[in-house]
Amino acid sequence: MTDFGYFLSCEEHTPAELVEQARMAEQAGFQSLWISDHYHPWNDEQGQSPFVWSVVGALSQAVSLPVETAVTCPLVRTHPAVIAQAAATAAVQLGGRFRLGVGTGEALNEHILGTVWPEAPVRLEMLEEALQIIRQLFTGEQTSHHGRHYTVENARLYTLPDEPVPIDVSAFGPQAAEVAARIGDGLITMMPDESLVQRFRRGGGGTGPVLGGLKVCWGVDEREAVRTAHRLWANERLPGELAQVLPAPRHFEQASQLVTEEQVARSVPCGDDPDAHVEALAAFVDAGFDGVYVSQIGKEQQGFFDFYRTKVLPRLRS
Structure with missing residues (x-):
């Protein structure tokens, strides 16, 4: 059976609104939560971007649902050793009901420190090395690492959950899906692409969870x-790699002028x-x-x- 969760959008809502939505999601019958991890929204109309780890802490006290970041980039803006500590603490707060969703990120959020x-x-190479560091720190052992992209010296996590935090890897193409199968505990993607699921399974992903997300806009006036x-x-x-390379919300606003309402409606x-x-939703199930x-x-x-x-979840579960 496919589980159905709610995706909290930090780009649109304040911390208090996100916590209230999580409560409503639990009451409505959703089984788990995703939450986005951004430094900027995609455009100024969205208007928000709270620090995800603070909100996760609040969620741990407000609901009993599992929570996953969708997705965190442990490459440039935040060092993987810091992400490891944040994820471990989140898992302790949530009683083990936390998964770390990771991806290779976007310039929109990651370029802010002036790095290349x-x-x-x-x-992708950086992500693989980052996950090696994170998993080693999840053991609770003192860790030193001198790699191609990252250095860690004498680091140890003292606040740890009973079991290491599962790590799911975001992928949108065949090569990334193969990397996700090799280094991830599960796959995250935003399209109901059966071939991508099969590539993940065949590439070593085995029975790890394949998780997808989509946006909808409910309203009485279509x-x-x-x-x-x-x-x-x-x-x-927006097509291609624009979402990964545009550096500021205003650039997304400029590019989005090419997108019509009809394209969105489809x-x-x-x-x-x-x-x-x-x-x-059934397309993902299928x-x-x-x-x-x-x-x-x-x-x-x-x-x-x-x-x-009342009208959607009961039909999906029948």
Whole structure:
């Protein structure tokens, strides 16, 4: 059976709003939570970007659901040794109900310290080394590491969960899926791509969880919902590597002028037709995903949760 979770968007909401949405998600029957990890939002219309680890701590006291970052980049902005400590503490706070989702990140968030933004193959190489460090620190042993990209000296984590934190790796293409299969405990991706799932399984991912996410915009006025989705998340329709290389929210705003409302309407379930929402989530189920996380775009949160509790989740679980 596929699990259905809720995806908390730090780009759109304040810490207090995110905690309240987590409570509503639990009451509506969602089984787990994802939370994004950004330094900037994608555009100024989204308007927020709280520090994810502070919010995770608050979630641990507010709900009983498992939590995962989707996704953290342990490469440039934050050293992997620091990410290891943050993840271990989160897992202790959540009683072991924490997974660390990681990826190779975006210049939008990672270039802020003025360092070079590496090419994609180099970032994959950095991710592999970063996970080696994180996993070694999860053992609780004193760790020193002198690698190609990172140095760690005499580091030891004292606050640790009973079991090492599982690490899921984000991938959007064949090469990244193979890396995820080799170094990850699970796969994260945002498209219901059955071939990517199979590549992960064949590449060594075995029975590790394959997790996917999507955005929707519930509302009683479908056209208004499309406008909201376009205003806030047109950037998701940008092609190629733009999402990884553009350095500032204003650049995403400029590029997103090329994205039309019609393009958004074709790719984001909008409005209050249960069939459209069920069909979008069922595509992940049919592709072999173990978990699907839904994010509601905009301020209409209570209506969304009521809609999913009564008209969407029961059909998906029948």
